[in-house]
Amino acid sequence: MPEPVISVSGLRVSYGDLEAVKGVDLEVSEGEIFAFLGPNGAGKTTTVSVLEGYLERDGGEVSVLGVDPARADRAWRSKVGFVLQECRMEGLLTVRETLEMYAGYYERPRSVEETIGLVGLAEKADERAGRLSGGQQRRLDVAVALIGDAELLFLDEPTTGFDPSARRQAWKVIEGLRELGKTVMLTTHYMDEAQALADHVAVISEGAIIATGTPDDLGGRRNAATRVSFEAPANGAGAGLEESVGGEWSRESGLVVLRTTDPTRSLNQLTAWALANDFQLEGLEVAQPSLEDVYLELTGGERGEGGP
Amino acid sequence: MSAPALVLHQFRYEQKVFWRSPPAVFFTVMFPVIFLVLFASLFGDGEIDGLGIKASTYYVPGIITLAVVSATLVNVAMRVVEMRESGRLKRLRGTPLPTWAYIGGRVCNAFVVSLVMVVLVTAIGHFLYGVPIPTETIPALLVTLIVGTFSFCSLGLALSCAIPSEEAAPPITNFVVLPLYFLSGVFVPESELPDGVLNIADHFPIRHFFQSCLTVFDPNTVGAGFEWGNLLNVALWGVAGVLITVKFFSWSPRRG
Numbered sequence: 001m002p003e004p005v006i007s008v009s010g011l012r013v014s015y016g017d018l019e020a021v022k023g024v025d026l027e028v029s030e031g032e033i034f035a036f037l038g039p040n041g042a043g044k045t046t047t048v049s050v051l052e053g054y055l056e057r058d059g060g061e062v063s064v065l066g067v068d069p070a071r072a073d074r075a076w077r078s079k080v081g082f083v084l085q086e087c088r089m090e091g092l093l094t095v096r097e098t099l100e101m102y103a104g105y106y107e108r109p110r111s112v113e114e115t116i117g118l119v120g121l122a123e124k125a126d127e128r129a130g131r132l133s134g135g136q137q138r139r140l141d142v143a144v145a146l147i148g149d150a151e152l153l154f155l156d157e158p159t160t161g162f163d164p165s166a167r168r169q170a171w172k173v174i175e176g177l178r179e180l181g182k183t184v185m186l187t188t189h190y191m192d193e194a195q196a197l198a199d200h201v202a203v204i205s206e207g208a209i210i211a212t213g214t215p216d217d218l219g220g221r222r223n224a225a226t227r228v229s230f231e232a233p234a235n236g237a238g239a240g241l242e243e244s245v246g247g248e249w250s251r252e253s254g255l256v257v258l259r260t261t262d263p264t265r266s267l268n269q270l271t272a273w274a275l276a277n278d279f280q281l282e283g284l285e286v287a288q289p290s291l292e293d294v295y296l297e298l299t300g301g302e303r304g305e306g307g308p
Numbered sequence: 309m310s311a312p313a314l315v316l317h318q319f320r321y322e323q324k325v326f327w328r329s330p331p332a333v334f335f336t337v338m339f340p341v342i343f344l345v346l347f348a349s350l351f352g353d354g355e356i357d358g359l360g361i362k363a364s365t366y367y368v369p370g371i372i373t374l375a376v377v378s379a380t381l382v383n384v385a386m387r388v389v390e391m392r393e394s395g396r397l398k399r400l401r402g403t404p405l406p407t408w409a410y411i412g413g414r415v416c417n418a419f420v421v422s423l424v425m426v427v428l429v430t431a432i433g434h435f436l437y438g439v440p441i442p443t444e445t446i447p448a449l450l451v452t453l454i455v456g457t458f459s460f461c462s463l464g465l466a467l468s469c470a471i472p473s474e475e476a477a478p479p480i481t482n483f484v485v486l487p488l489y490f491l492s493g494v495f496v497p498e499s500e501l502p503d504g505v506l507n508i509a510d511h512f513p514i515r516h517f518f519q520s521c522l523t524v525f526d527p528n529t530v531g532a533g534f535e536w537g538n539l540l541n542v543a544l545w546g547v548a549g550v551l552i553t554v555k556f557f558s559w560s561p562r563r564g
Binding site: 054106 | 309314317318321324325328329394395396398399401402403404405406560561
């Protein structure tokens, strides 16, 4: 087993009396995309700030690329790239100038032109950053994170404020990082983003990790009940249906909902009964619980009170 | 990259940003030039009581003081606050660029802009108003400029620590420097100021920097024109600025 790129055990951080992170354990392996999920104020950004070397911790062991980030030196900084949650680039420099400036800080930077192409800003290379759209500025931010050719990238909510097509494009860039062999720690509150990109996921809530796994397995999702739903029939119709089909029945705002752990059998029974009774299953839907459903259930209704 | 190359690299981009920024160019370049033309045209031929020099000769070092403080203290405070609040300073902290190289680039930029302004103001003074160009005192002018750049950049960094947001940067910075320009005799000739005012101004570096510049441009100056006492005061303020900066400087945005 190669050494993990990030290894955290028992991490604790407090702001005054407030314990924002209460004993977090994490492990991120080389070359994977690791998504770190959690509600606002759950301790995500606090944890990542410690890993990035920006914040002092109050307890626990942290190793990032074999080094304690509290003692980061220039060599370590050249191996780690960042997209911070909020960063506005210098508006008076062009895209190319911005990247040339940052490239100058590194011993072995990536090619500026290639990096511009990678984030899809080739046509805007000579445009001043201040004239780019919000999504394009964020892509410039990602390009700056890549220019040092770091081994490990921290992307803190990199697609917040993107329109759907810009998000897809950003996902392509992040997937490209996997092909380059980079390790990525992605903080996000978009579940579809984690589903599309991540190899592993950890959910933090109120300063503690409450679930880890692959996006497909998280919170027992693979074995969770399938949800079958259709529009509730008019008065009288459908009598006797619930006795004929196995599963857990309920009503949700005009829908009849069936939860079943044996969807093949249940669907067969349901459609057989419908045909036999000349009953239309209007708006029939069959759904596996999404990562978002699992996430909401895990963090259910909790309002985080953690740090920034 | 070697250390000087890193500073030079940073300096190049600071220069680009400075000359592309309309407010920076207006307040540091245009503003002093307008004041020089205004003051020298209105009062140029009058003589300053007690100094035995023409008002136009008096205003050249005065406006140089205005331009240098603007290129250094004002510019550094505004830019550093803007970079801090935009998150760029924090981002920079995460790169291998050493802190001294970043500050070195910034100080070099301030020095070059100051030098350009000294040449520009002296040239306008000479060609439009016949102000004599100093010769023997040029080394003293350069030393004054170097000490002034160091100290006022350092004070700009120190001041940035006291500015909570980007919006607060211009009012706070102007609140600090504008009264000192008046009290120090930069706008109003010192012969017109009551002694009490000059005694207050004597505690602050703008007055001492101005006096060093005045000696350089004063045709009655005998010798090399080094104002060591005044320069020491400016330098000590610079040291105080460094100490404040080391203690209170923040890389991360203050908001949130």
